[in-house]
Structure formats: structure tokens, C-alpha cells
Amino acid sequence: MNLGSYLIDRRPLTIPAFRRLWVASAVSAVGGSFSVIAVPTQLFTRTGSSAVVGVSAAVSVCALVVSALWSGALADTMDRRRLLLAGNAGLGLTYLGLWLATLLGVASVPVLLALVAAQGVSFGATMTTTGAAVPRVVPAEQLVAANSLSALTRYSGAVAGPLLAGVLIPVVGLGPLYLFDALAIGLMLWAVARLPAMPPGRTAPAPPIDAATRSPAGITTAAPAGRRRGTLRRLGDGFRYLAGQRILVAILAVDLSAMVFAMPHALFPELAERTYGGPPGGGRELGLLFAAYPAGVLLAGLLSGTFSRARRHGALMASAAMAWGGCVILLGLTADLRIALAATVAGGAVNFVLSTFRNAISQAHTDDALRGRIQGSLTVVLMGGPQLANALHGFGGASIGARPAIVLGGALTVLTVALLVRAVPDLWRYDAGKLSGTRR
Template sequence: MHRTGGTTRDRTARSAADAAPDPDPAARRGWRRWAMDTRPLRRPAYRRLWSSTVVTSVGSQLTAVAVPKQIYDITGSSAWVGYASLAGLVPMVVFALWGGAVADTVDRRKLLLLTNGGIAVTSLLFWLQAATRLDSVGVLMALLAVQQAFFGLNSPARNASIARLVPAEELPAANALGSTVMQTGLVAGPLLAGALIPVIGLPVLYLLDAVALCVTLWAVVRLPALPPQHDGTTRRAGLREVAAGFRYISGHKVLLLSFLADVIAMVCGMPRALFPQLAAETYAPWGEGLALGLLFAAIPVGAVLGGLFSGTFSRARRHGWMVIGSVTAWGAAVAGFGVSRNLWVAVAFLAAGGVADMVSMVFRGAILLSAATDEMRGRMQGVFTVVVAGGPRLADVLHGTAGSAFGPHAAVAGGGLLVVALMLGLAAAVPALRRYRV
């Protein structure tokens, strides 16, 4: 991993990571050895960044529920809800790629301040249009596009900053902490939104998200400066820098393989598009609504459980093998779900898949942060954001088509087995991932 010398600038940028001594691993006895690895929280800068995520992970889900609900209330059409999703996806993809290049050329703390401020302003505008009963789908889609553009700029800088706040050996633990919070938000946020909408209405829901974002701004203000770590040459974040990021990936096999592992797992193995059909046909005896809710909640609940017991895996040094094993386990769990006819067995398989997905996220993220130089981390995180957002959407198309052609169970089980075969084949054919260790 690229390290710079002991200049004043570098010491300032790394001061947060050096602020606390590494705890003695032998101090973790009994159940604590298996519980969540909290070493990164001993470092003040990372603790501030993580604490803000605790609040905003739930707040962002309030808006994620409120926007499609408001669009459906206005139009009475699920098609418009789908169009709105596309309106948010396109700018997020474009600005994530560009934002990665920007994050490699400017102080990441300043970029986080700008983008978090932009997201907060759009949340306030969401509140304003709802409070004034504007009832304009066009305005909602435009605000969603702007908000997702800011998110695309924000995410690469935020993720790339983690490697400057904690040492390399704590990156898996830091990723587990962040991923656990985000997955908890995916479970708690929609449940909270569903409970609050009848009580306080959509406008206040938007306002709560805006208030939560103020916590993020406070946390970012207190971060140390995170200037670029390169030779001081002024660079612009244009298409040339974005293209250089893709060339960098192609020239570093372990980075390319980490992205391919995620593509294999999500595109071939994410079965959520078939949840409604399975709930209506196979699991209807348990209640279609209950079945649908359990199917959608099972994977994030499993991921949260995996995060809570991240001490079982966060200290592993063979990151490549952890990715191979977790993606293979994800595929096997999806295949098991595909052949299950009992709702509770199906939910158990999906929850097991969620645990495997958490492990995969943790170590793929650690590889991206440790195997890339700091001047490339922003661009790597930009591509990572696109892959994470785009993979499940491609899976929706693939599984929906396969489910119509072969039936939902065959499509799900076949997808899971395909994940296992492709991941093991990739690991056998290209040894770089197997050999990678921190």
C-alpha cells in the first residue's frame, strides 16, 4: 500500500488514525471476542463520522419511503414510482463516477461539507413542496435527481476518507461498523416511516431527514483536513481522470476481481424481484402481506446480525479468501431459498445470505481501501457506488425475466448455483484474489 513520508501535511491528515493506541487483542475474552469489533470507535475522527451515520441512515430512509408514497398518492400509478427511481439512478451513477475523481483532487472534508449541505437543502425543499401541497411529480423527480447527484458526489469521498481515519488492520472492523448501521437503517427506517406517516404526515417526515443531516454536517466540520496525498501537481476532475481510474482498475487484478465478485453475487443472485410472486403463490398460506414483509426484511436483518458479531471475522488477514468464501456462501443460501417451500425456512436462508453479504461487503470494501493508493481511492469508491447501486437493479431485470420463463423457484435456485459456480471458477482461474492479504 502506498504511504507518503512524514511531512506536516501527511501527519495532519493521518493524525486521527494515530490518535489512539491499538488495543491489546488479548484483552478481548469470552463473548467479547465474538461481538462487534469496535476498535475503530476508539479513534475520535472515525467515531464522529460513524456517529453521524447512525442518525442519517434512518433519516435517509424516511425520505426514501416518503418520495414514492407521495408520487403514488398524486398519480395512483406504480409506473410513475418506477420512473422516479430511474430519475434518481441516472444522476447518481454519473456523479458517483465524477465525484470519485473530484474526491482525489480536493480536500475530502470540504467536499463532504459541500455535498452534505446540498443533500440537506434538497431535503428542506422536499419538505417545502409537501407542506405547500404543490403536488407536482415533475418537481419531485427533479428534487430526487438533484439529491441523488449530491449523494453520488458524497459517497466516494466519505468512503475513501475512512482509510485516512483508521489504520489498515482496522479497515474490516470500520467497514463492518458502517455497514451494520446502514443495514439497520434499511430495516428501522421504513418501519418508522410507515408508523409515522399516518400520525405526522409526509411534510414532517421530510423535515426529520433534514434535521438528521444537520448532525452529519456537525460531524464533518469536526473532521481533520483531508487534502490530496500526491506530489502537489494541480489536477482537474475531468473525463481523463475518470478514465484513469478505470485503467487503474484494469491494471490491478485484485481490485478488478473485487468488483467482479460483487457483480456475480448481485446480478446473478439477488432475487428480490421475485419476492412479490413468491409471497402471492408459494407463501400465501402464511399471509401474503406477512410473507412479503419477511422476505424483504430477511436479508438486511441477517446483515445486521453479521455486523453485531463481526468480531468473528474482522481480524482475518486473508481478505481475498474471505470474499471468495462469503460470495460462495451467499450463492448457496440463495439456492437454498429457491428450493424452500416453507416460509420460515426461506427466511432463514435469506438471513444467512444477509450474513454472507455483510462479510463480503466488509472485505471487498477493505480491499478497495488498502490495495489502492490514496490518490485513487476516490475513483475506486465512485465505481464501487455504481456497482452497488446498479447490480441489484440489473438483477431485478434478469430474475424477473427468468422467473417468467422458468418459474420463480427455478430462477432463484439457478441464480444461486450460478453464483457459486462463477465465483469458484473465477477464484480458480485467477489466483490474485486468493493470494491477497492485508
């Protein structure tokens, strides 16, 4: 095997539809993320209150959670391409609204919060629908590679976008950043418009599962053509289906335990100042701690060919989650910044593996008629988990100290994932090569 096989697996980029989506997402990941910095900066500048910034974050998360669940149900009953167009159009209009409000001097706190809510609704719809749409574009054997490429652009944008915004704000101000966001979303709209239609009602052969993992009796995975059902009832069907799929429940539980117990970002400021000798208010130490995690993600993304052709997705996901817990334990134990940074970089790399296989399993194992609702549940976990982690680590750090809280969180992750693997052995045995057919 040559060296190139260990680097980025580019096979999905040979598919024109995915290639257009990927290029557009790479642009929007950077140019569409300026508002991540601009909105909190504008709110703090206007009010001088970090509490208002916190309120805006809560508004955004609540709007996103509701939207993810609702759009997940819609994605199973309407053309996913149309829903993606609507979600991205909503983002573009929100950014234009932020630009106009800033330009006209009417960007009051209520106006900004309303636009933040609109952004959360639109982003929840695009995240959920994209996860449900990709398996229609990419064959099942390339889902790991496709998710790796998508994660690479997402995390690259999360690093480059805010850095570039920080450089541009003193030069052009906040208003033009929103306009840049809107223009970047315009490219995404073009890419989505070029996708083929993705109507509902398509089902594919289910992967081989034993009696313990079958759907509960009475759950219909695909409604007959023309059958209309209430969105709330469809949501209920989705949750009942999810509850009956032990592998899907297990990957959600693994992911949630890794994020909630072992995502100690809320304690980084205290670590930087009191353990690694950084200045109050933030400095080089704090910046390095926050940069180390995405650096690890990017490193793993550049080497995605190493694992994108693997078949034991469940074992790799669970192993990555336990390795993440081990990295966090090391982070909590060390008082040496160099070791802490190495542990955090390694943690970012194994988390890339965890998230890549989580997405691949959920997309391949779920019937297409229910992918939207399952992806909506995943989106809620992805967005709600870090918020809950911040709360738990903040409380734990204040109660027992930052480093003991971090060590405890890493240990709980390793223990919880080990118990989940023992309780759901199908997760460890999950073999992508045994899926019967390609789930498109």
C-alpha cells in the same frame, strides 16, 4: 479468547473523528431515510401510477451513477472533507426543498423528480467520498472493523427508518418527514466539519504485487502538486488503473456476480403468494421474506469481532460469495417458508461478510491518490447491480418460473466466483497482514 472478542469490534470508535462520523451516520441512517418511503408514497398518491414511481427510481439511479463517477474523480483532486460537506449539504437542501414543496402545495411530479435527481447526485457524492475518506481516518488494520460498524448502522437504518416512517405518516403526514431528514443530515454536517483536512496528492506505499497486477505503463497514481487535469481524463486514468489491478477487478466481478445472479428480491412477491400461500397484494409471508435478509446482516454485524481481525480477506470474501449462492439455491429449492427464511437470514449474514471485506480490500489495496475514482466504480456496481438483478430475475421468473430462476441464479454465482478465484489466484491468497505500511 473471551466472548467479547466475538462481538462487535469497537476499536475504530476510540478514534474521535471516526466516532463522530459513526454516531452521526447512525442518526442519519434512521432519520435521514424517511424520504425512501415518503417520495414514492407522495408520487403514487398524486398520480395513482406505479410507473411514475418507477421513473423516479430510474432518475435517482442515473443521477447517482453519474455523480459517483464524477465525485470520485473530484475526491482525488480536492479536499475530501470539503467534498463530503458539499454532498451532505446538498442532501440537506434537497430535503428542505421537499418539505417546502409539500408545505406550499407545489410538489408537482416535475418538481418531485427534479428533487429526486438532486438527491441522487448528493447521495452519490457522499457515498463515494466517504469510502475514500475513511482510510484517512482509520488505520489499515482496523478497516474491516470500521466497515463492519458502518454497515451495521446502514442496515439498521434501512430497517428502522422505513418502519418508523410508516408509523409517522398517518400521524404527521409526509411534509414533516422531509424536515426530520434535513435535521438528521445537519448532525452529519457537524461531524464532517470536525474532520481534519484531507487534501489530495498524498500517496502511500503500495501493497506487494507481482508483475501481473501492476498498473499499466504510463498511469500516474498521483499528480504533482498544482497540476490540473480534466475530470474526464482523470476518470480515464482511474479506469485504466483499475483495469491493471487484477485483485480490484476480481473483487468487483465477485460482488457483481453475487448481486446480479443471486439477488432475487424481484421474485419475493410471487414466492410469497404462490409458493408460501400468502394473500394477493402482500401479507405476513412477503414481509418476513423482505425482513429476513437485513436481519441476517444485523446478526453478522453484532458478531463482527469474529472476523474483523482476520488476514485472509480475499479468501473470506470469495467464500462468502459462494456461500451466498448456496443460500439462494436452498431458497429456490424449498417450499417451506421456515427453511426459506433461514436461508435468507444466512444469506444476509454472509453478504455482510462479503461487503465488509470487499470494502477493506478496495480501500487498502488502492493508492490514496486514486481511492476516489475506485470508490466511484464500486458505488456504480453497488447501485446498478441490484437494478440489473431485478430485471434479470423478473424476466427469468416469467420465462422458467420463480423457483427455477432463483436456483439458476445461485448456481451461476457459485460457478462464476469459483472461476474467478481460479483465474485470479492472487485474490484467494490476498493477505492483509502483508501490506507494506498503513495506507492513510
